[in-house]
Amino acid sequence: MDNKETMIKEILFDMSMKLGSCELQILENVLRIKLRKCRIEEENTELSTYVDDNDYIIKLFIANKRLENLSPKSIEQYVKATRNMLCYMNKNYKDITTNDIKYYLAMYQQTRGVTQNTLANIKRFLSAFYTWASDEEYIEKNPVRPIKAIKQQTKKKEFLTKEEIVNMRDACKTLRETALLDFLLSTGVRVSELTSLNIKDVDFTKEEVNIYATKTRAYRTGYLNENAKKHLLDYLNSREDDSEALFISTRENKRINTQRVQKELQNIAERAGVTKHVTVHLFRKTFATNLYNAGCDIVIIKELLGHANIATTEKHYASVNQVEIRREHMRCA
Structure with a gap:
């Protein structure tokens, strides 16, 4: 990701707590139009020095999902799952491998005794973060994508008679x-x-x-x-x-x-x-x-x-x- 794109993301993040999704979209459009012919030299910004920080990248992820008008509850679920995994593995988000994700899911199920359905949801939340990171070119490869779908238990649908x-x-x-x-x-x-x-x-x-x-x-x-x-x-x-x-x-x-x-x-x-x-x-x-x-x-x-x-x-x-x-x-x- 170049310096210009990083700068845009940083500005959107700073404004995401004060602007709604529509206003954020307008701001992004204005920034892209005004900066289209500009070149931002690396020595003129310190934004790129923070890209490797887990907390920073998660904040950018939050700002992006707010821009997409995703519900606060969904964003909270994605962020919580990602933070927990990164803390447990004690690694930078860029260094997480497919085997790391598999190991984390296995340990999560073993230590917490969760159902296959809950485990599938955790995988889905992690996938949301890493798919975004991959699409935005923060990482070269999505480590969650190669993992096969977790077979879920079919619950009996309950309703009132x-x-x-x-x-x-x-x-x-x-x-x-x-x-x-x-x-x-x-x-x-x-x-x-x-x-x-x-x-x-x-x-x-x-x-x-x-x-x-x-x-x-x-x-x-x-x-x-x-x-x-x-x-x-x-x-x-x-x-x-x-x-x-x-x-x-x-x-x-x-x-x-x-x-x-x-x-x-x-x-x-x-x-x-x-x-x-x-x-x-x-x-x-x-x-x-x-x-x-x-x-x-x-x-x-x-x-x-x-x-x-x-x-x-x-x-x-x-x-x-x-x-x-x-x-x-x-x-x-």
């Missing part, structure tokens, strides 16, 4: 609890999306919800069915606060947080005699499964869930329940 949903509805004690359950079943939102929603994001006339996905940094439209619309209106009409949040904590009249939502769902589940670990994510999977079993096209389900890749929808969310399997067997066998 119709009976469990009925029991949980019956176990609701407040208008908010009922509204929360039906809203989740109708929209399939993520917990971060749910807690950030405002009343103005819901159009009751069109029965639509404007959802902002913090994970993908994109908006999508969700829809309210009859139950969700009715119970959400009942809940909102019962409130006497002036909060803009769609769901609030009853104690403080403030926006409900992730921990409170998850705890409330689990409390309802316990009262209903549901033994599964009930979370917003389980409702999200139930939402997808119900649509799939009703004959909804997987592409439509992908859009409603806000997935970037349809493979994610197929692999982790939509599933055929045993009742449907038995019915089809009796029909076709």
Whole structure:
């Protein structure tokens, strides 16, 4: 990487904490246009002396991923995995070999007793860093690329049955609890999306919800069915606060947080005699499964869930329940 490119990366990193992804992209474009005919001599900059430093290269990686509008959670996962590996191996990132990565993954699994799925995720996080480093020409060869895919264990897709949903509805004690359950079943939102929603994001006339996905940094439209619309209106009409949040904590009249939502769902589940670990994510999977079993096209389900890749929808969310399997067997066998 030449001095000019290093300088651009350094400037983008310095500004990444103050500018959003759009502003960073504009800044990068301006820098490339203005510096196109300029030549930066090596003796005029000390940037190149820091390229070999692990902490420095990780900071550049963070700035680059912010520029790509990657979610903070994803960036955090990539950085944590990379830092842990480099600290464990006690080597410069440029000196890491394929055998080093294999050794680290083997030791990680042995010492922590993690599943194949977790190990595959660690490999994926390391691959993200080294693919970037290779593409940006900080290294000549990506040490993760030659490693074969880690065979993952197929987990049984879990979702709430119709009976469990009925029991949980019956176990609701407040208008908010009922509204929360039906809203989740109708929209399939993520917990971060749910807690950030405002009343103005819901159009009751069109029965639509404007959802902002913090994970993908994109908006999508969700829809309210009859139950969700009715119970959400009942809940909102019962409130006497002036909060803009769609769901609030009853104690403080403030926006409900992730921990409170998850705890409330689990409390309802316990009262209903549901033994599964009930979370917003389980409702999200139930939402997808119900649509799939009703004959909804997987592409439509992908859009409603806000997935970037349809493979994610197929692999982790939509599933055929045993009742449907038995019915089809009796029909076709």
